[in-house]
Amino acid sequence: MLCLHVPSCSVPGNLGNRLEAKIDKPTLVHWLCYKKTEKWFPLWIDLNMFIPIGVDCWIDNIRLAYNRTTRRSSNSPGVQVRVPGFGQTYSIEYLDYNRLAGYFYTMVEHLVNVGYIRNETVRGAPYDWRLAPNENAEYLAKLQNLVEEMYNQYQEPVYLLGHSMGCHYVLYFLNQQSQAWKDKYIRGFISLGAPWGGAVKVLRVLASGVNDGLSMISNLKIREEQRMVTTNAWMLPVEGIWPSDHVFISTPTFNYTTKDYQRFFKDIDNEEGWYMWEDTKNLTSDLHPPGVEVWCMYGMGLPTAVTNIYDEVFPNGDPVDFVYADGDGTVDTFSMSLCKRWVGKQEKPVHITEFRGLFHLDMVFHEKVLDQIQDILEGTTAQNQSGLGENLSLTPPANSPDHFILTKRC
Numbered sequence: 001m002l003c004l005h006v007p008s009c010s011v012p013g014n015l016g017n018r019l020e021a022k023i024d025k026p027t028l029v030h031w032l033c034y035k036k037t038e039k040w041f042p043l044w045i046d047l048n049m050f051i052p053i054g055v056d057c058w059i060d061n062i063r064l065a066y067n068r069t070t071r072r073s074s075n076s077p078g079v080q081v082r083v084p085g086f087g088q089t090y091s092i093e094y095l096d097y098n099r100l101a102g103y104f105y106t107m108v109e110h111l112v113n114v115g116y117i118r119n120e121t122v123r124g125a126p127y128d129w130r131l132a133p134n135e136n137a138e139y140l141a142k143l144q145n146l147v148e149e150m151y152n153q154y155q156e157p158v159y160l161l162g163h164s165m166g167c168h169y170v171l172y173f174l175n176q177q178s179q180a181w182k183d184k185y186i187r188g189f190i191s192l193g194a195p196w197g198g199a200v201k202v203l204r205v206l207a208s209g210v211n212d213g214l215s216m217i218s219n220l221k222i223r224e225e226q227r228m229v230t231t232n233a234w235m236l237p238v239e240g241i242w243p244s245d246h247v248f249i250s251t252p253t254f255n256y257t258t259k260d261y262q263r264f265f266k267d268i269d270n271e272e273g274w275y276m277w278e279d280t281k282n283l284t285s286d287l288h289p290p291g292v293e294v295w296c297m298y299g300m301g302l303p304t305a306v307t308n309i310y311d312e313v314f315p316n317g318d319p320v321d322f323v324y325a326d327g328d329g330t331v332d333t334f335s336m337s338l339c340k341r342w343v344g345k346q347e348k349p350v351h352i353t354e355f356r357g358l359f360h361l362d363m364v365f366h367e368k369v370l371d372q373i374q375d376i377l378e379g380t381t382a383q384n385q386s387g388l389g390e391n392l393s394l395t396p397p398a399n400s401p402d403h404f405i406l407t408k409r410c
Contacts, residue, residue, distance in 0.1 A: 006377050007150040009123045013164030017126030018091040019044040025078035033057035045096040050216045063228040066272045071279050083126050092124040110370040130229040132280040133172045147185050157187035163364055167194030174290040188293040192363040197335035198237035203248045204308045207268050207315040233276035238285045247307050251314040268315040289346035295376055296339035299328030299358030306332050330360035
């Protein structure tokens with residue numbers, strides 16, 4: 001049975017927790033949109049976004065307005081946005097009130113089944129994922145207070161767990177703390193599928209949009225919202241880490257590398273994105289070691305696009321082809337494996353586990369990942385400090401692409 005006094009706190013990835021809004025808007029993008037609400041309502045996920053007119057209303061409600069002079073973002077005029085459930089798990093377990101869009105539910109339920117208690121020894125730290133941490137100081141202060149509160153309650157240091165972009169948030173947070181604070185309050189950092197060197201997919205998101213399977217919304221329509229959040233610019237592939245000649249976007253007239261971001265944003269008619277990138281590019285790009293024990297886990301062995309090839313309709317059409325490399329289907333292995341740089345660069349050990357055949361989102365669902373997280377929290381993991389870690393091969397059984405059989409490899 002898991003000791004009840006080993007608290008953990010989870011930081012979700014991009015789009016990974018609910019948002020709520022209340023509006024009193026001066027103008028509307030369509031007469032069918034609500035102008036004023038008395039109560040808070042779901043903003044993410046909002047089922048109205050799946051209907052033709054509703055998606056325009058939703059985009060106008062969730063968008064950020066960026067000010068080039070102040071270099072700050074604000075909500076759409078007349079819109080208040082809040083993050084429900086800080087310190088609790090419900091808003092990261094399911095992203096909608098009908099419990100249809102599950103995210104951290106399986107992980108939380110797994111921990112509850114071995115002795116953890118929701119909202120006590122396992123807690124969530126949702127945030128406004130539209131904002132990069134340079135504009136989210138209030139959240140970072142709340143996260144620090146939550147960690148200290150859990151420590152004071154259980155007299156045990158806390159594990160921080162992040163998924164995808166949430167790992168960058170955790171890294172930024174830890175880099176802001178003194179070593180003495182980390183030594184006292186943090187037991188370790190569990191990182192799942194982190195795009196440490198940035199995510200190539202973001203360039204396609206910003207160029208032509210990606211609806212991520214929401215077939216009711218076109219890529220070009222969802223692109224309007226995707227260009228208005230500062231976190232997408234923050235997650236661009238990092239200049240100085242990627243080879244300077246690596247082409248991320250190829251078109252008939254130009255090939256874009258990390259050296260060409262200013263031209264890229266100009267060519268896609270999104271020049272504000274350039275300022276957002278300048279504001280956020282140095283927040284975590286140096287990958288300064290977190291200064292706590294790290295368990296870095298990620299999927300690999302799946303074709304993952306590292307170059308998007310467009311025809312002459314760029315940027316107003318989907319890529320016509322891709323160049324693939326190894327990854328988890330969303331983020332390439334090169335980017336996720338950069339946590340190996342921390343081996344020997346900090347006093348605390350760094351453990352690496354690569355799951356062959358595991359998709360990006362499945363990191364928070366898969367039984368073997370959850371078992372390893374449980375082992376970490378119980379203190380029963382093998383103490384591998386080499387940075388090479390172990391490699392686990394996950395082979396899909398016939399006719400069941402969404403499930404895996406695990407075979408351990410040396």
